[in-house]
Amino acid sequence: MTELLRQAYDPDTFRREGHRLVELLADYLTHIRQPDSPEKVLHHVTPDELYERWQADLATGPHPQVSDFFEKILHDTIHMHHPKYLGHQTSNVAPMAALAELLGGLLDPGMGVYEQGTSGVALERLLVKELALTMGWGENSEGFLTSGGTLGNLTALLCARQVMIERDVWEHGFEGRQYGFLVSSEAHYSVARAVNVMGMGSRGVVQVPVNQHFQMETDQLESCFRKAENDGVKIIGVVASSCSTATGSFDPIDEIADFCEAKNLWLHVDGAHGGCAVFSKKYRHLLRGIERADSMILDFHKMLMTPKLVTAVAFRRGEHSYQTFNQKASYLWDKDEGREWFNLAKRTFELTKSFMSVRVYALWRTYGPELFAENVERLFDLGKTFARLIAEEGDFEMPVSEPECNILCFRYLMKNWSEEKIELVNAAVREALVREGEFFIVQTKVQGRLYLRTTLMNPLTTERELTGLLKKVRELALGFVD
Numbered sequence: 001m002t003e004l005l006r007q008a009y010d011p012d013t014f015r016r017e018g019h020r021l022v023e024l025l026a027d028y029l030t031h032i033r034q035p036d037s038p039e040k041v042l043h044h045v046t047p048d049e050l051y052e053r054w055q056a057d058l059a060t061g062p063h064p065q066v067s068d069f070f071e072k073i074l075h076d077t078i079h080m081h082h083p084k085y086l087g088h089q090t091s092n093v094a095p096m097a098a099l100a101e102l103l104g105g106l107l108d109p110g111m112g113v114y115e116q117g118t119s120g121v122a123l124e125r126l127l128v129k130e131l132a133l134t135m136g137w138g139e140n141s142e143g144f145l146t147s148g149g150t151l152g153n154l155t156a157l158l159c160a161r162q163v164m165i166e167r168d169v170w171e172h173g174f175e176g177r178q179y180g181f182l183v184s185s186e187a188h189y190s191v192a193r194a195v196n197v198m199g200m201g202s203r204g205v206v207q208v209p210v211n212q213h214f215q216m217e218t219d220q221l222e223s224c225f226r227k228a229e230n231d232g233v234k235i236i237g238v239v240a241s242s243c244s245t246a247t248g249s250f251d252p253i254d255e256i257a258d259f260c261e262a263k264n265l266w267l268h269v270d271g272a273h274g275g276c277a278v279f280s281k282k283y284r285h286l287l288r289g290i291e292r293a294d295s296m297i298l299d300f301h302k303m304l305m306t307p308k309l310v311t312a313v314a315f316r317r318g319e320h321s322y323q324t325f326n327q328k329a330s331y332l333w334d335k336d337e338g339r340e341w342f343n344l345a346k347r348t349f350e351l352t353k354s355f356m357s358v359r360v361y362a363l364w365r366t367y368g369p370e371l372f373a374e375n376v377e378r379l380f381d382l383g384k385t386f387a388r389l390i391a392e393e394g395d396f397e398m399p400v401s402e403p404e405c406n407i408l409c410f411r412y413l414m415k416n417w418s419e420e421k422i423e424l425v426n427a428a429v430r431e432a433l434v435r436e437g438e439f440f441i442v443q444t445k446v447q448g449r450l451y452l453r454t455t456l457m458n459p460l461t462t463e464r465e466l467t468g469l470l471k472k473v474r475e476l477a478l479g480f481v482d
């Protein structure tokens with residue numbers, strides 16, 4: 001073996017650098033949570049500047065010490081554990097899950113087939129079964145984990161396509177027929193993308209309007225269904241958003257399930273963000289009816305504190321999960337036709353995928369599902385608190401003033417401002433916030449209008465940071481007007 005290879009696999013170096021890294025990260029977690037910590041959420045740099053900085057770094061390598069690289073990465077990466085991080089809806093990772101990821105990352109078995117995945121494969125099934133039981137599904141339910149909600153939605157809808165269309169689409173294609181799904185106009189774009197990827201075209205997504213709370217208007221399902229069928233689109237299923245991405249609105253699953261049962265349609269629940277409410281006694285009413293769905297997805301890497309990416313894809317009737325793909329790969333498993341729950345790649349889009357179950361299981365085993373419940377309740381409650389604080393100010397507007405979860409949109413405005421001015425000022429506020437780096441929030445369009453958008457992902461965020469954000473937004477907005 002060469003000296004370089006020996007160094008790359010040296011256990012003592014790993015031990016030394018590993019201890020240093022854990023110290024670095026523990027210090028980061030300690031400092032970032034202090035009230036009025038001078039630490040920024042983000043050290044803003046333009047993409048080109050950052051690229052050039054790393055280009056220069058590479059040109060001076062190789063560097064024998066990895067720890068200064070880790071420190072630089074810590075500096076140049078957004079600090080999602082900061083209580084003033086209020087932006088994109090991906091998880092605030094619990095340290096125990098990160099440690100489990102280190103374990104999974106070093107052992108790193110592929111999860112496609114049992115002979116390599118072993119424990120990871122067993123944990124996947126166990127986790128999805130537990131989730132299914134929590135949703136009120138029976139022992140017959142089945143599922144697996146996959147890399148992200150986008151892929152999860154595609155996988156579940158591929159299954160719906162295979163089960164609901166009487167001919168074998170996998171083998172013969174659509175043979176000139178047009179099929180479609182009824183989907184709320186507020187659904188995440190990954191649903192439309194999945195339908196397009198499946199070759200159903202843009203007519204494959206039939207939009208159902210939403211009410212003033214941005215929830216699917218279930219009274220309109222019948223007319224949308226009829227219109228689609230008159231236009232030659234055979235509807236095979238409905239997708240419920242739990243919740244929508246922009247405003248955090250939950251479609252009424254129970255009412256959608258009534259419709260699906262009456263028409264014999266597949267019901268898929270996109271619970272990427274809000275499916276986590278199932279763990280909470282206080283908020284599981286938002287998912288009332290989920291026990292009637294045919295499939296659902298849930299991102300553990302959103303509200304459930306796990307590093308990206310871990311998405312559960314679950315099927316109420318486990319046998320459906322075996323129908324999605326129909327390919328033979330005899331070098332991987334002995335019996336092509338057999339329903340072997342443990343050879344996951346028979347049912348997942350991916351073959352090799354990371355040891356994702358270990359991240360979720362470490363949390364579940366250490367703290368119990370109560371941890372998930374408490375995080376959901378803390379963050380959904382915080383959403384309500386923030387809405388109250390905004391309403392008390394008087395010079396802000398919200399598209400949804402009674403949020404159902406931890407996603408909240410708002411904007412600053414004065415009475416005489418035009419729509420154009422409101423948008424210009426709020427877009428400038430958001431840009432200034434990101435450049436300054438004290439707070440991090442995002443922006444979105446709600447029914448064509450620009451809003452600032454917060455997702456409260458950090459249980460360490462308190463009223464203090466939320467009040468501070470409103471003060472800062474006002475200051476910046478008024479600064480742009482002068």
Ligand SMILES: Cc1ncc(COP(=O)(O)O)c(C=O)c1O
Binds near residue numbers: 149241245270299
């Ligand atoms: C409702 C919903 N579905 C699906 C997705 C896609 O999930 P992912 O980013 O894990 O691919 C998102 C992402 O924000 C979402 O909000």
